[in-house]
Amino acid sequence: MIILNKVQKVFKADHTTITAVNQVDLSIKKGEIFGIIGYSGAGKSTLIRMLNLLERPTSGTVMIDGQDLTKISQKELRLARQEIGMVFQHFNLLWSRTVFENIAFSLEIAGVKKAKIQERVTELIELVGLTGKEHAYPNQLSGGQKQRVGIARALANNPRVLLCDEATSALDPQTTDEILDLLVQINKKYQLTLVLITHEMHVIHKICHRVAIMESGNIVEQGEVLDIFSSPKHPVTKRFVKQLAREDNSLKVARHLAQEFPDGKVVLLKFLKEKAEQPFITNVIRNFKVEINIIQGKILHTQEGGYGDLYIHLTGSEINAALNYLTQEGVEIEVIS
Amino acid sequence: MILSLLPHVNWERMLSATIETLYMTLIAAFFSFILGLLLGLILFLTSPGQLLENKWIHRLFSAFVNIFRSIPFVILIILLLDFTKLLMGTMLGPNAALPALIIGSAPFYGRLVEIAFREIDKGVIEASLSMGASIGTIIRKVLIPESLPALISGITVTTISLVGYTAMAGVIGAGGLGNLAYLEGFQRHRFDIVVVATIIILFIVFVIQWIGDFWSHQIDKR
Numbered sequence: 001m002i003i004l005n006k007v008q009k010v011f012k013a014d015h016t017t018i019t020a021v022n023q024v025d026l027s028i029k030k031g032e033i034f035g036i037i038g039y040s041g042a043g044k045s046t047l048i049r050m051l052n053l054l055e056r057p058t059s060g061t062v063m064i065d066g067q068d069l070t071k072i073s074q075k076e077l078r079l080a081r082q083e084i085g086m087v088f089q090h091f092n093l094l095w096s097r098t099v100f101e102n103i104a105f106s107l108e109i110a111g112v113k114k115a116k117i118q119e120r121v122t123e124l125i126e127l128v129g130l131t132g133k134e135h136a137y138p139n140q141l142s143g144g145q146k147q148r149v150g151i152a153r154a155l156a157n158n159p160r161v162l163l164c165d166e167a168t169s170a171l172d173p174q175t176t177d178e179i180l181d182l183l184v185q186i187n188k189k190y191q192l193t194l195v196l197i198t199h200e201m202h203v204i205h206k207i208c209h210r211v212a213i214m215e216s217g218n219i220v221e222q223g224e225v226l227d228i229f230s231s232p233k234h235p236v237t238k239r240f241v242k243q244l245a246r247e248d249n250s251l252k253v254a255r256h257l258a259q260e261f262p263d264g265k266v267v268l269l270k271f272l273k274e275k276a277e278q279p280f281i282t283n284v285i286r287n288f289k290v291e292i293n294i295i296q297g298k299i300l301h302t303q304e305g306g307y308g309d310l311y312i313h314l315t316g317s318e319i320n321a322a323l324n325y326l327t328q329e330g331v332e333i334e335v336i337s
Numbered sequence: 338m339i340l341s342l343l344p345h346v347n348w349e350r351m352l353s354a355t356i357e358t359l360y361m362t363l364i365a366a367f368f369s370f371i372l373g374l375l376l377g378l379i380l381f382l383t384s385p386g387q388l389l390e391n392k393w394i395h396r397l398f399s400a401f402v403n404i405f406r407s408i409p410f411v412i413l414i415i416l417l418l419d420f421t422k423l424l425m426g427t428m429l430g431p432n433a434a435l436p437a438l439i440i441g442s443a444p445f446y447g448r449l450v451e452i453a454f455r456e457i458d459k460g461v462i463e464a465s466l467s468m469g470a471s472i473g474t475i476i477r478k479v480l481i482p483e484s485l486p487a488l489i490s491g492i493t494v495t496t497i498s499l500v501g502y503t504a505m506a507g508v509i510g511a512g513g514l515g516n517l518a519y520l521e522g523f524q525r526h527r528f529d530i531v532v533v534a535t536i537i538i539l540f541i542v543f544v545i546q547w548i549g550d551f552w553s554h555q556i557d558k559r
Contacts, residue, residue, distance in 0.1 A: 092460035
């Protein structure tokens with residue numbers, strides 16, 4: 001359990017002060033994947049660095065499992081950091097060490113015995129799928145492989161928390177998905193708390209349980225990923241959601257169709273969780289005298305279930321009855337025309 | 338045949354002068370390496386944004402390094418005469434040259450070390466901190482291994498400039514090939530001695546450069 005209480009970071013530079021993170025309160029539950037999303041300069045990078053005190057907060061407290069990191073000595077902080085793994089955008093591996101030695105590095109820091117290091121590193125290499133690459137140097141690896149080394153290294157000391165600083169931002173989409181799958185696998189296997197920052201909505205919707213949206217040092221909105229996706233409130237959140245939904249475009253198409261088919265109705269159906277997996281359209285066509293023309297649709301899957309948007313064009317004599325049925329079933333309806 | 342072109346060369350003396358030059362160069366290079374590494378570490382760690390950031394210590398050491406790097410070596414030897422006498426008990430011979438050689442080249446190498454450390458990706462240091470590494474661990478396991486190729490090419494350059502310094506020290510009485518070339522070659526108009534001493538010095542420089550390049554490439558896995 002991570003609790004941030006009124007955490008603030010102010011940078012002073014040549015007579016100007018910049019508040020990178022402004023009075024942030026946040027609590028992250030054990031075992032969840034918590035995402036922080038924001039555009040560059042929103043303060044998310046500074047925020048995640050305050051979770052292991054790579055940046056010391058100007059004020060406020062950072063509690064991890066009941067220990068206030070801002071109040072402990074340097075030595076205690078080093079021990080606490082061994083239990084907080086961190087993965088970086090640019091991997092930050094030591095080029096002078098092989099894959100094996102890079103992973104061993106964090107165990108060496110923790111003072112683990114040599115024989116035990118051998119055993120643990122072998123285990124980790126298998127976990128992240130790098131068997132056979134033990135003796136390769138980082139410059140012989142692809143980006144995805146380098147990040148796997150980074151993850152293995154961060155997990156070596158069985159941390160309580162894994163911090164991911166834009167861990168997939170330097171990777172191509174295919175590799176990004178592979179790394180995200182690995183992170184989910186690790187989260188499930190070890191009940192490990194994951195905190196990640198990103199500017200890609202894709203990452204949030206694919207693996208996070210909860211999300212916080214940051215803008216100019218403040219958390220402007222937070223909650224369950226599904227809720228945030230289905231009803232974003234803050235303008236910045238809406239912009240991020242559009243990254244995935246491309247709502248603008250669909251609306252335009254729907255309006256255009258509404259003009260082309262003046263009879264009937266164009267509606268937007270919104271499905272949530274298990275509703276995204278039921279055959280509503282079939283039921284409507286079977287039970288009501290309507291024809292349905294599907295204009296555009298999309299279902300996205302998150303850790304908490306799916307949610308979908310479907311634009312349809314309805315004609316026939318029982319349009320209203322059909323829409324009533326859908327409303328009763330809990331489908332959200334928005335009539336476009 | 339070739340030997341007849343070099344009537345004045347006494348090969349035995351040439352050999353002992355070569356050994357003296359090598360002795361001065363290698364001993365001074367060794368101490369310059371140790372002291373330069375320390376100076377470079379202090380310069381790097383106390384610089385702005387680094388682990389032991391300290392403006393005043395950084396300025397102090399930076400000024401020290403700049404001063405000793407700027408004094409022409411021949412003048413440095415003269416300035417250090419009393420110090421050398423105190424330390425080594427003599428002003429003549431290869432050992433007497435060592436203090437000036439080391440003080441002249443350690444600050445130079447210190448700067449090269451600082452530059453080498455600066456080339457290390459800051460993210461790697463940050464990652465080590467995130468794993469809970471102490472400063473000692475970071476020095477031993479990150480800074481030095483990650484900058485080793487640059488540290489080696491730096492000591493190669495420093496050693497080569499030391500060969501030149503020993504020749505200058507030789508003129509003032511430290512022995513070695515410089516001393517031989519100047520006293521027996523130049524002053525007595527026996528230019529064959531100057532030529533042979535020069536060729537040997539060139540050969541030493543080439544060998545040092547070759548070893549340095551080879552070693553530095555060998556360990557560079559980037």
